Amino acid sequence: MSARAPEDSSAGATGPAPVPTRTVTTGTVPSRPRVLAVAGSDPSGGAGIQADLKSIAAAGGYGMAAVTALTVQNTQGVRDVHVPPATFLAAQLEALADDVHVDAVKIGMLGSAPVAEAVGAWLDGLPRAATTTRPAVVLDPVMVATSGDRLLDPEAERAVRDLLGRVDVVTPNLPELAVLAQEPTVTDWAAALEQARRLAARHGVLVVAKGGHLGQAAGSAAGAEHGAPDALVGPDGVLVELAGERLRTTSTHGSGCSLSSGLATRFARTGDWADALHGTKAWLTAAIRAGEALRVGEGHGPVDHLVGLRGLPADTAPAPAGPGSGGDLVALWWEDAAPVRAAIDDLAFVRALGDGTLGADHFRTYLEQDAIYLREYARCLARASELAPTRAEQAFWAGGAHGALVTELDLHTRWLGGEPQDVPASPTTSAYLDHLRAAGDDYATLVAAVLPCYWIYQDVGERLAARNHPLHPYAAWLGTYADESFAAATREAAAILRRAAAAADARTRDRMAAAFRTACEHELAFFDQTGLPGPSGAARGADRRRAEPVVAG
Ligand SMILES: Nc1ncnc2c1ncn2[C@@H]1O[C@H](COP(=O)(O)OP(=O)(O)OP(=O)(O)O)[C@@H](O)[C@H]1O
Numbered sequence: 001m002s003a004r005a006p007e008d009s010s011a012g013a014t015g016p017a018p019v020p021t022r023t024v025t026t027g028t029v030p031s032r033p034r035v036l037a038v039a040g041s042d043p044s045g046g047a048g049i050q051a052d053l054k055s056i057a058a059a060g061g062y063g064m065a066a067v068t069a070l071t072v073q074n075t076q077g078v079r080d081v082h083v084p085p086a087t088f089l090a091a092q093l094e095a096l097a098d099d100v101h102v103d104a105v106k107i108g109m110l111g112s113a114p115v116a117e118a119v120g121a122w123l124d125g126l127p128r129a130a131t132t133t134r135p136a137v138v139l140d141p142v143m144v145a146t147s148g149d150r151l152l153d154p155e156a157e158r159a160v161r162d163l164l165g166r167v168d169v170v171t172p173n174l175p176e177l178a179v180l181a182q183e184p185t186v187t188d189w190a191a192a193l194e195q196a197r198r199l200a201a202r203h204g205v206l207v208v209a210k211g212g213h214l215g216q217a218a219g220s221a222a223g224a225e226h227g228a229p230d231a232l233v234g235p236d237g238v239l240v241e242l243a244g245e246r247l248r249t250t251s252t253h254g255s256g257c258s259l260s261s262g263l264a265t266r267f268a269r270t271g272d273w274a275d276a277l278h279g280t281k282a283w284l285t286a287a288i289r290a291g292e293a294l295r296v297g298e299g300h301g302p303v304d305h306l307v308g309l310r311g312l313p314a315d316t317a318p319a320p321a322g323p324g325s326g327g328d329l330v331a332l333w334w335e336d337a338a339p340v341r342a343a344i345d346d347l348a349f350v351r352a353l354g355d356g357t358l359g360a361d362h363f364r365t366y367l368e369q370d371a372i373y374l375r376e377y378a379r380c381l382a383r384a385s386e387l388a389p390t391r392a393e394q395a396f397w398a399g400g401a402h403g404a405l406v407t408e409l410d411l412h413t414r415w416l417g418g419e420p421q422d423v424p425a426s427p428t429t430s431a432y433l434d435h436l437r438a439a440g441d442d443y444a445t446l447v448a449a450v451l452p453c454y455w456i457y458q459d460v461g462e463r464l465a466a467r468n469h470p471l472h473p474y475a476a477w478l479g480t481y482a483d484e485s486f487a488a489a490t491r492e493a494a495a496i497l498r499r500a501a502a503a504a505d506a507r508t509r510d511r512m513a514a515a516f517r518t519a520c521e522h523e524l525a526f527f528d529q530t531g532l533p534g535p536s537g538a539a540r541g542a543d544r545r546r547a548e549p550v551v552a553g
């Protein structure tokens with residue numbers, strides 16, 4: 001399962017091996033990989049082996065753990081560290097290797113140089129690359145906890161650096177990246193990617209550069225403007241870059257541990273580091289978002305590793321395992337669409353609607369197209385009602401169709417002073433409607449295609465409604481967004497989609513994911529069709545282009 005040979009362990013002494021992102025295996029990829037975490041223990045359950053085991057399970061693997069160190073730790077900090085003899089860790093690793101076929105290894109906190117050296121010796125004894133039996137190895141070079149406490153002796157940094165040539169992927173945060181590269185800590189993302197590339201080239205290893213610490217070094221506490229990007233970087237540069245929304249939360253304790261063990265598990269299932277990082281990032285973002293609700297501790301709380309299990313009705317089995325299906329698919333699809341949603345918030349039209357500077361002509365053009373859209377959208381909801389497998393779902397979609405025609409369309413025509421006359425559907429409106437109709441008789445795909453219209457409207461609307469005030473020129477309009485019954489309908493539509501996804505086979509789930517994503521992109525194009533120029537036009541271009549093939553097809 002390994003992507004590379006372990007020979008070049010002495011930094012820079014030999015030429016680094018090429019680092020492919022897609023591993024050619026002679027065996028089959030296991031659907032339930034056996035994944036070993038070699039890491040420290042965090043009694044608060046958010047980081048270390050406790051996080052790893054939950055993360056591995058959430059990604060569909062079987063988790064095992066060899067403990068390198070014990071910490072006295074809660075969400076506020078690390079009070080003490082006890083490192084048992086390295087020989088005891090070596091005995092744990094040996095006992096496992098004697099008995100269990102390990103598909104992937106994640107290495108976390110090592111604590112001391114002798115422990116790091118014992119792990120290195122164990123890695124050296126594993127079967128060589130290009131066989132079916134060598135596990136993929138991810139190293140999370142843990143040096144400092146989220147709370148700021150040290151978790152590695154300074155003299156052990158060299159021993160961790162020595163492991164770089166023996167692993168497939170290393171996942172440093174920005175300060176750890178600098179220590180490994182033996183260079184100053186960088187403060188911007190472009191410099192981080194360049195530093196990661198140098199490290200990858202020097203050691204023949206793939207580097208996942210993590211943007212969680214961006215903004216901190218520059219002194220801005222939240223760093224919201226930096227986002228939370230991650231990237232997979234090889235010796236020749238960036239292989240995959242994932243934009244990430246920076247969530248305003250303190251629930252990030254153990255996010256690095258969770259990322260690395262999720263990555264190792266997903267790689268063992270797919271054989272592709274880029275896919276594995278993509279899936280892990282989508283899951284982790286959902287897990288960070290859900291962390292606060294766990295209400296664990298007063299400091300940096302844990303992420304909710306099992307976010308994928310929440311919200312599934314008790315009578316519904318989780319979706320069967322398969323690449324990319326890690327529990328709550330609908331939450332993952334929503335997270336996957338985060339860049340599209342961010343681009344909607346960023347549109348000149350949406351900003352101007354929020355701050356009240358939107359011209360009446362632009363608003364009118366938007367409403368006219370939306371009225372045309374709503375009449376057809378109501379027909380799609382009526383079609384969902386026709387296809388619904390239960391009476392409750394049939395009634396729900398019939399109610400949705402009625403609501404779109406009566407409540408929403410009435411509002412439009414009142415605002416416009418009558419039904420739009422002789423206004424043709426724009427290419428953008430037609431393309432969106434064609435996409436909805438393309439689901440045909442496939443109920444699950446149709447439900448996936450119609451949901452973004454509810455969800456994005458409700459989500460964007462919530463933020464717009466928060467900016468309303470009595471003197472706002474569109475006060476009456478923005479007021480309609482804060483409607484709790486619409487929010488409830490959105491939740492119900494999402495629950496129906498979740499049930500449909502849980503019952504669907506893998507091919508249908510793929511179709512559903514594409515229908516959901518494309519509908520999100522049509523939402524972006526729809527909001528943007530009034531031709532209002534905005535500062536972020538270049539960023540939006542990519543999303544618009546993705547929606548275009550649907551117009552052609
Ligand atoms: N506020 C946030 N919002 C969204 N994602 C975040 C946030 N903070 C961290 N992440 C993500 O969590 C992962 C871990 O990132 P980070 O750079 O914080 O690693 P770390 O310092 O090793 O983590 P740890 O907190 O476990 O020590 C990355 O995927 C990062 O993008």
Ligand SMILES: Cc1ncc(CO)c(N)n1
Pocket residue numbers: 039040041042047048049071073108109142144145146151253254255256257
């Ligand atoms: C045991 C352990 N490993 C790693 C981290 C880093 O988050 C931590 N806080 N505790």
